[in-house]
Amino acid sequence: MSSPSSPSSPTSPSTTLSPASPASPGLAPEAGAEPARPAGRPGLILAVLLVAQFMLAVDFSLLNVALPEIGEGLGFSLANLQWIATSFALCAAGFTLFLGRIGDLIGRKRIFLGGIGLLGLASLAGGLAPNPEVLLLARVAQGLATAAATPAGLALLTTAFPEGPLRRRALGLNGALMSAGFTAGAVLGGVLTDLLSWRWAFFLNVPVALAVLLLAPLVIRESRPAARPRLDLPGSLTVTLGLLALVFGLTQAGEHGWTHPLALAALLGGAVLLAVFHRIERAAAQPLVPVHILRKPTVAWGNLLGLLAFVTETSLVYLLTLYLQRTLGFSALAAGASFGVLGLGTVAGGTLAPRVIARTSTLGALAGGGLLQAVFTAVLLLLGDTTASLALLLPATFLGGLGNMLVIVGFMVTATAGLPDHEQGLATGLASMSQQVGITMGTPIMAAVVTAGSGGAASAAAVLHGVTLAIAVNAALVLLGVLLAALFLRPRRPALAP
Structure with missing residues (x-):
């Protein structure tokens, strides 16, 4: 798969993404590109x-x-x-x-x-x-x-x-x-x-x-990244609780049916929390x-x-x-x-x-x-x-x-x-x-x-x-x-x- 960066220059922790090239996610990698080999064993x-x-x-x-x-x-x-x-x-x-x-x-x-x-x-x-x-x-x-x-x-x-x-x-x-x-x-x-x-x-x-x-x-x-980011606590809390509610709702739906009140409440709560998470991430300095x-x-x-x-x-x-x-x-x-x-x-x-x-x-x-x-x-x-x-x-x-x-x-x-x-x-x-x-x-x-x-x-x-x-x-x-x-x-x- 083609990368936005040059195929012959793999990114490293200190590099940034170059502007997207015309190549798309669906294109095959450039023929003849020499792959770099990983260090170590x-x-x-x-x-x-x-x-x-x-x-x-x-x-x-x-x-x-x-x-x-x-x-x-x-x-x-x-x-x-x-x-x-x-x-x-x-x-x-x-x-x-x-x-x-x-x-x-x-x-x-x-x-x-x-x-x-x-x-x-x-x-x-x-x-x-x-x-x-x-x-x-x-x-x-x-x-x-x-x-x-x-x-x-x-x-x-x-x-x-x-x-x-x-x-x-x-x-x-x-x-x-x-x-x-x-x-x-x-x-x-x-x-x-x-x-x-x-x-x-x-x-x-x-x-x-x-x-x-x-x-x-x-x-x-x-x-790990060269520059250590801050932990986004509001985002972490909402996405974790949202996923927990979503998974719990799915397991309850599988056991009791999709109309069970507990399953519906958990699924709805999970969806709301994930929507809140998205809004938090849009406003966070380090999401x-x-x-x-x-x-x-x-x-x-x-x-x-x-x-x-x-x-x-x-x-x-x-x-x-x-x-x-x-x-x-x-x-x-x-x-x-x-x-x-x-x-x-x-x-x-x-x-x-x-x-x-x-x-x-x-x-x-x-x-x-x-x-x-x-x-x-x-x-x-x-x-x-x-x-x-x-x-x-x-x-x-x-x-x-x-x-x-x-x-x-x-x-x-x-x-x-x-x-x-x-x-x-x-x-x-x-x-x-x-x-x-x-x-x-x-x-x-x-x-x-x-x-x-x-x-x-x-x-x-x-x-x-x-x-x-x-x-x-x-x-x-x-x-x-x-x-x-x-x-x-x-x-x-x-x-x-x-």
Whole structure:
């Protein structure tokens, strides 16, 4: 993807953005441009950051299949069981932007290591939890750790690799492992719960976090702006509370329906707070999110496309879990194992995405990947009530996952390109927020569609009808993303000389 600055001169913390060139977000990078190479040991830097990001992605889905076992083991009531997932999602999505800015202030390496350390300690506490209260506190801490480490890790990655082929390759691998981590979490959660105990779903993080903490200080350099900005407290408070209210409202809507008073009040409150946040940012001397960044088409539309990409694919995992368990009668372990094919598709997509972008453009990856995902999501409308449908489901999820990963890598490249290093923390914070809010939004939205389609019935036929309706909505959302990319991220032609 072309940058506003010269392709052969990557920006650094001391540089500023040059005036925009005629090249647009949709154009391929200049042919023959020689990419700069990152200082230090790029292979080790990439390995450490990718392992950490994979672990963070696994945590989003690792406990989903283990919830009934946790409820029985610790005495959760059925009504309170959903808080195991909700408490994590609230903090992971609500605090991402705020903690991404804290990383800019105190150093991204420092907050990344702090987040990974907190994740390890919280996971140990969750695995040893003797009662529901301790486990929920551990999940809150895991969510905060994810909100701190995810944008910081992504910012460390984008600043370690200059804009161009090397960064695209790194973002492709990062996107592939994060998406694969989400699907791998479903598989690992089922395996660990069935063979050992749900507690091992927590303990799994501890040795990985320890390894990252030992290696990261040796290979990762500190990264922060040369001029330290002030913390925008009014903006930080309103955006954090607004996101918390929005995510809480979505989870309540998924559980109780979109007309539930608590869901409506939270969603309305979140929308009001985010509107107030926008007004605060317009007037702030050093805003948390400078308005000029949000006016960039690459940032604004790139993040919206990323939001849709995560809403659709992660919610599809939920829909197919319902289908496999409620309609086909699969066990949690067998249903989780079925998503291994989807995971392979995302890894393949992450590997291919940098090549697709290099040969076409970021718009090519966004639109082409979206079309591929939409087609093979629509293929799932043909699923039936027998196991013969697996012959359709497995290749469709592989190819749909491949397409989705082209979109995700295209989104990451689009949303972080053309910005200097001192704004990468903000850019990656916005991208991480889009990712985590998208993951959180997808399931409650599709759960409400399934409930409407099934009429609230739990029979195999009713669930299949509800899932089919939700798959149609899912495919329509993917097509909406393709349309938005084509309309707002297409190349701008240079003005003709008079």
